[in-house]
Amino acid sequence: MNYRKVFFALTLVMVLALTVACAGGGGGGAAPTAAPAASKGEINVGSLNDLTGATSDVGKDYALGVQEAVKWINENGGINGKTIKLFQYDYGYRVPEAQTIYKRFRDFDKVVAVLGWGTGDTSALSPTINQDKMPYVSASYAGELTDPAKTPYNLFAAPDYSTSARAALTAWYEEVWKKDARFASEQSGKPRFIAFYQKSSPYSSAPIKALKEQATLLGFEIGADQDVALTALDTKSQVLAAKDFKPHVVWHGNTTNSVATALKDAKALALGADHLVNTYGYDENLPKLAGDAAEGVMGIAVAAFYGENIKFMDTVVASAKKYNPNTPQDTRLIHTVKAWANTLVLREAMTRADKAGKLNGEGIRAAFEELKDFDIGLGVTPLTWSSSDHRATGQVRIYQIKGGKFNLLKQMDMKAKYASDWPKWIGY
Amino acid sequence: MSTMRLPSGTYHENYTQDHAWWQTRFVWIRMIALFAILFIVFPYFAGGYELSVANRIGYTILCALGVQLLIGFAGQVTLGHIAFVAIGAYTSALFTLRVNEATPILKDLGLTYPISVILAMLVAGLWSMLFGLPSARVKGFYLIMTTMAAQFITVDFIITHYISRVGYRGVSFSLPPGTIRFGPWDIRTDLEQYFLMLILVILGILFVGNLMRTRIGRAWIAIRDNDIAAEVLGVNVVRYKLLAFFVAGALAGAAGSYANAVSFTVSPEQFGFGESLWLVGVVLIGGIGSNYGTVFGAIFLTLLTEMVQPTLKFILPDLALKTSYVKDMIFGLAIIVFLLLEPKGLAYRLQRLKDYVHLWPFSY
Numbered sequence: 001m002n003y004r005k006v007f008f009a010l011t012l013v014m015v016l017a018l019t020v021a022c023a024g025g026g027g028g029g030a031a032p033t034a035a036p037a038a039s040k041g042e043i044n045v046g047s048l049n050d051l052t053g054a055t056s057d058v059g060k061d062y063a064l065g066v067q068e069a070v071k072w073i074n075e076n077g078g079i080n081g082k083t084i085k086l087f088q089y090d091y092g093y094r095v096p097e098a099q100t101i102y103k104r105f106r107d108f109d110k111v112v113a114v115l116g117w118g119t120g121d122t123s124a125l126s127p128t129i130n131q132d133k134m135p136y137v138s139a140s141y142a143g144e145l146t147d148p149a150k151t152p153y154n155l156f157a158a159p160d161y162s163t164s165a166r167a168a169l170t171a172w173y174e175e176v177w178k179k180d181a182r183f184a185s186e187q188s189g190k191p192r193f194i195a196f197y198q199k200s201s202p203y204s205s206a207p208i209k210a211l212k213e214q215a216t217l218l219g220f221e222i223g224a225d226q227d228v229a230l231t232a233l234d235t236k237s238q239v240l241a242a243k244d245f246k247p248h249v250v251w252h253g254n255t256t257n258s259v260a261t262a263l264k265d266a267k268a269l270a271l272g273a274d275h276l277v278n279t280y281g282y283d284e285n286l287p288k289l290a291g292d293a294a295e296g297v298m299g300i301a302v303a304a305f306y307g308e309n310i311k312f313m314d315t316v317v318a319s320a321k322k323y324n325p326n327t328p329q330d331t332r333l334i335h336t337v338k339a340w341a342n343t344l345v346l347r348e349a350m351t352r353a354d355k356a357g358k359l360n361g362e363g364i365r366a367a368f369e370e371l372k373d374f375d376i377g378l379g380v381t382p383l384t385w386s387s388s389d390h391r392a393t394g395q396v397r398i399y400q401i402k403g404g405k406f407n408l409l410k411q412m413d414m415k416a417k418y419a420s421d422w423p424k425w426i427g428y
Numbered sequence: 429m430s431t432m433r434l435p436s437g438t439y440h441e442n443y444t445q446d447h448a449w450w451q452t453r454f455v456w457i458r459m460i461a462l463f464a465i466l467f468i469v470f471p472y473f474a475g476g477y478e479l480s481v482a483n484r485i486g487y488t489i490l491c492a493l494g495v496q497l498l499i500g501f502a503g504q505v506t507l508g509h510i511a512f513v514a515i516g517a518y519t520s521a522l523f524t525l526r527v528n529e530a531t532p533i534l535k536d537l538g539l540t541y542p543i544s545v546i547l548a549m550l551v552a553g554l555w556s557m558l559f560g561l562p563s564a565r566v567k568g569f570y571l572i573m574t575t576m577a578a579q580f581i582t583v584d585f586i587i588t589h590y591i592s593r594v595g596y597r598g599v600s601f602s603l604p605p606g607t608i609r610f611g612p613w614d615i616r617t618d619l620e621q622y623f624l625m626l627i628l629v630i631l632g633i634l635f636v637g638n639l640m641r642t643r644i645g646r647a648w649i650a651i652r653d654n655d656i657a658a659e660v661l662g663v664n665v666v667r668y669k670l671l672a673f674f675v676a677g678a679l680a681g682a683a684g685s686y687a688n689a690v691s692f693t694v695s696p697e698q699f700g701f702g703e704s705l706w707l708v709g710v711v712l713i714g715g716i717g718s719n720y721g722t723v724f725g726a727i728f729l730t731l732l733t734e735m736v737q738p739t740l741k742f743i744l745p746d747l748a749l750k751t752s753y754v755k756d757m758i759f760g761l762a763i764i765v766f767l768l769l770e771p772k773g774l775a776y777r778l779q780r781l782k783d784y785v786h787l788w789p790f791s792y
Contacts, residue, residue: 051752089737090752095691095698096487100480100734103618107475124693127604131616200588200696227588 043079043350043359045070046087046105046114048121053093054230055118055203057257058280058335062139063088064327065339066115068319073343079350079359087111095124106132113137113346113364115339119203122154129153133361135349135368137342139335141279141302142206146390147427153361155368157341157376157383158302159396159414161278162210162428165251167396167412168276168300169193169211172249173218175410176274176298183248194223194242194273196262197253198230204253207278209428211251223247228262230254235262239269247273255280260289267293274298283333287404298400298409303337304379305406311377316340337378344376345383381411389426391415435786447641466626471619479618481734483690486625488726490683491703492710493632493719494556494676499708500717501640502672503652504563505572508579509707512556512677514699515582516548516684518591521601521694523547528607538609541689549681555582556677557670564666567655579701588696601694608689615689628686632679633719639675648672652717709759713766715773724774732758 047066050059067088074083087109091097098121105111114129116122116138122145129136130153137155138145143162145154159167177183177191193215197204208225215222223245226238232254239262242250250266250273252259259281266273275297277286282299284306290297304310307317307329320332345368352370353363373382381395394415399406415422435454440446450456471479491513498504523544528535534543559578563571592601605616615624639645647668650658659665688694706729714725736755744751770777 052756090755092756095693095695096484097733099691100477100484103477103480104738107477120693120695120697123602124691127602127692131605200584200592202695202697 041082042085043082043354044085044087044109044111045346046089046102046109046111048089048091048098048101048105048114048116050093050117051090053091054201055093055255055280057285058255058283058333059093059117061283061331061333061335062117062339063090064320064324064332065316065336066343068316068323068336069340069343071323072315072319073347079347080354082354084347091117091121093118093121095121098125099128102128106134112359112361113350115342115346116140119206120201123202126151126154133365135346135361135364137346139338139342140203140206142202143210143391143425143428144206148387148390150427151390153365155345155365155385155390155392157345157380157392158279158338159300159381159393160391161207162425163391163394163414164279164300164302164396165207165211165276166214166418166425167414168298168398169214169220169249169251170218170414170417171398171410171412172274172276172298173220177248186248190219190221191248192223192245193220193249193251194226194245194247195251195253196226196228196235196238196242197251198258199225199227201230201254203255203280204230204278207253210425228252228254228258230258232258232261235265236269238262239265239271242273243269243271247271249274249276252277252281254278256283256285256289260286260294263290263293263297279338280335282399283335285333287401294401294404296400296402298398301334301397301399301406302380303334303341305334306332306336308379310379312340313337313378316378341376341378341380344378345371345374348374348376391426394422436790449637467623471622476618479622481730483618483621483625484734485726485730486622486629487683487686487690488707488710488730489629489723490625490632490686491680492707492714492722492726493636494679494683495707496711496714496716496719496722497636497648497679498672498676499711500715500721501636501645501652502648502669503655504560504669504672505568506575506676506704507572507708508559508575508577508582508701508704509676509680510699510701510703511559511578511582512552512680513684513687513703514587514696515555515677516552516681517687517694517699518587518601518684519551519681520544520548520685521603521688522591522594524603524607524688525601535609538611538613541608541610541615541685545682545685548685549678552681552684553674553678556680557674560670560673563669563673576701576704579704583696583699587699592696603688603692603694605692607692621690624689625686628682632682633723636675636679637719644668644671706759709763712763713773715775718773718775718779720778721773721775724778728774729759729762732762 049063050056051063070084070086078084087105089101091101102114102125105114113135116136119140119142122138122140130151133153135153135155141156141158141160143160145151146160195208199205212222223242226242228235228238252262252275259277263275277297277299279300279302282301287294304313307313316337320336349364349367350359352367353359356363368385369387372384375382381393383392385392394413396412396414398409398412400409434451438452450459495506495509498506524540527540534540559575562574566574606614608615610624613620615621647663650661650663651665651668655665710725710729711722713728715721733755736758740751740754766773
């Protein structure tokens with residue numbers, strides 16, 4: 001059969017082409033221990049994003065933010081006049097793919113730093129990036145990435161998940177439980193707390209230990225965790241199981257789509273609890289998806305919401321309009337702003353390292369650790385890194401949705417509030 | 429008698445010759461060249477990226493060998509194989525972490541990890557056999573459903589809720605470099621992972637290949653082709669089916685142990701249902717009922733998905749991110765195309781090519 005021959009020939013050509021392309025990729029030789037800059041006038045940076053996987057509901061917006069921030073940086077002075085060449089890949093939230101893409105960044109694209117994404121892949125890559133001395137600025141704010149003794153090259157421009165979760169629970173305890181008339185008759189007892197999250201996901205489960213520790217510290221009664229998938233379309237069984245416990249407050253540790261589903265089911269089944277949402281579940285899409293069920297929901301915002309009237313936001317919005325004009329403005333989210341925050345601090349560190357003539361892993365890390373109360377605007381609290389602590393900030397902003405809008409409820413300074421516990425909380 | 433088609437003029441005079449793995453001088457030269465490439469040339473020239481892609485291919489082969497054994501050789505369709513890989517990974521990780529802590533002597537001698545691999549194979553094999561029990565009563569579509577249950581019960585329930593929480597925080601166990609040692613050999617770099625992969629893959633292929641030449645292999649093939657006829661001929665169908673599940677599970681256990689050496693971490697997230705489907709895809713595209721098929725399928729699909737993004741980026745630099753779904757789409761597309769146009773897979777095509785060369789110029 002003729003078409004079989006054609007098909008066979010095509011397959012053979014494809015396999016050969018792929019093999020040649022793959023074999024030619026690395027340029028041969030042993031793997032370099034430290035990534036050098038590609039060429040004069042150009043600095044290579046990798047970006048690992050989730051555009052098709054379980055967290056793509058928030059990952060796409062973040063990827064656009066990285067793209068736009070880099071374009072803006074290149075048009076506005078770059079890194080001491082050098083431009084950033086961005087290598088951006090989707091890894092579908094799959095750890096093995098993240099590992100090979102990282103190695104592509106390191107050995108083929110010769111990047112000096114990586115802007116990463118998820119907790120699972122960032123944790124899995126952590127030993128390798130430490131070995132390679134590769135600065136890795138992640139969208140994962142997992143507490144386990146903040147101890148330089150264990151993860152010296154992991155960095156991010158936000159409070160870590162554990163600190164944020166502690167802050168959110170404390171804010172609810174102080175502002176709602178203690179003050180709200182709904183709980184006046186119950187205040188002599190213990191508030192009941194329960195967590196909804198995907199147990200198998202390192203992102204979702206990252207702050208749970210700290211959160212429960214804080215709940216115990218504040219005297220909460222803790223119910224059994226409810227396992228809710230990141231891709232959940234129905235959470236009725238979990239809500240019904242939680243209802244038996246009669247929780248006063250529920251923690252939602254997943255991303256927006258899953259959180260919206262849980263909020264709607266909680267309202268439909270009259271769970272009657274307040275809700276606290278982790279940072280990647282709390283964005284502009286939440287009130288749109290959950291509607292009335294999102295009313296009164298509290299959550300963590302590590303940066304300003306997209307388009308908020310705040311320092312530097314006009315640049316973010318103008319860049320979004322300029323570089324991605326076909327993406328409607330009303331679909332842009334806070335994750336764009338988070339991407340800008342990470343990219344801008346990386347820019348600052350690279351600029352300082354370059355000035356010092358050390359544009360390599362060690363130089364960039366040292367530059368990060370020099371930054372003290374660094375203010376990038378965008379609603380990000382001042383950032384400080386040190387050689388012994390990579391928790392860039394202890395300040396957490398807790399918002400509440402009212403009339404479909406996000407209102408700042410409280411800014412918690414966890415470092416100041418729990419000064420004696422703060423050193424112990426590093427690294428988880 | 430050997431089923432291999434030999435070049436004209438090649439005759440065997442005894443059983444040893446007839447059953448040899450490599451039967452002609454040309455095959456010997458070819459295989460020595462292949463081993464030289466795998467052990468010397470490729471690792472010498474390849475950078476970390478190429479090695480890590482090779483490691484992914486090797487991991488896929490290790491996982492898919494068991495799927496091939498079940499589907500291709502024993503005729504037992506499985507859609508939950510990654511669950512046994514997960515069992516292997518967790519058994520190996522828990523054993524390595526615990527024993528390294530408790531008996532540093534074993535760690536210093538580099539024996540913890542090798543022992544954990546054997547243990548992982550055993551535990552995963554037994555676990556797989558447990559989920560193979562329904563094969564005594566059901567087959568076809570119904571067996572698919574029971575193997576799917578293995579995925580959900582093992583990964584989504586037992587591992588996520590219990591095993592992943594044993595003694596350590598969160599769901600991901602960290603196995604930092606230095607934890608995994610194979611004798612004096614510290615598995616740290618891509619190159620060390622590559623050699624470990626190569627050894628495991630070669631042993632796995634030799635093991636399955638040899639097994640298929642024994643009474644057991646023939647019994648599996650008999651069951652695959654017609655289980656009633658096999659039973660009539662005196663084959664203990666249930667026993668051999670369970671043995672197939674055990675061996676497939678043990679191979680998955682080895683794959684899971686190897687995954688730890690590459691990832692430095694293990695979490696249930698790595699063993700989703702999609703991975704089980706992926707392994708079936710590898711076997712379908714590579715060719716059912718052939719070890720070559722497992723290898724070709726793994727190479728083809730891994731390279732295909734690995735190169736889609738760079739190729740798209742090269743062709744459409746501004747649209748690469750917006751077309752990232754193509755990577756996932758292409759897996760489904762490849763399966764459809766192969767099932768329609770080349771249902772016997774890449775291995776069959778290679779066999780045809782070899783036959784053509786061997787019989788040339790009298791191919792009729």
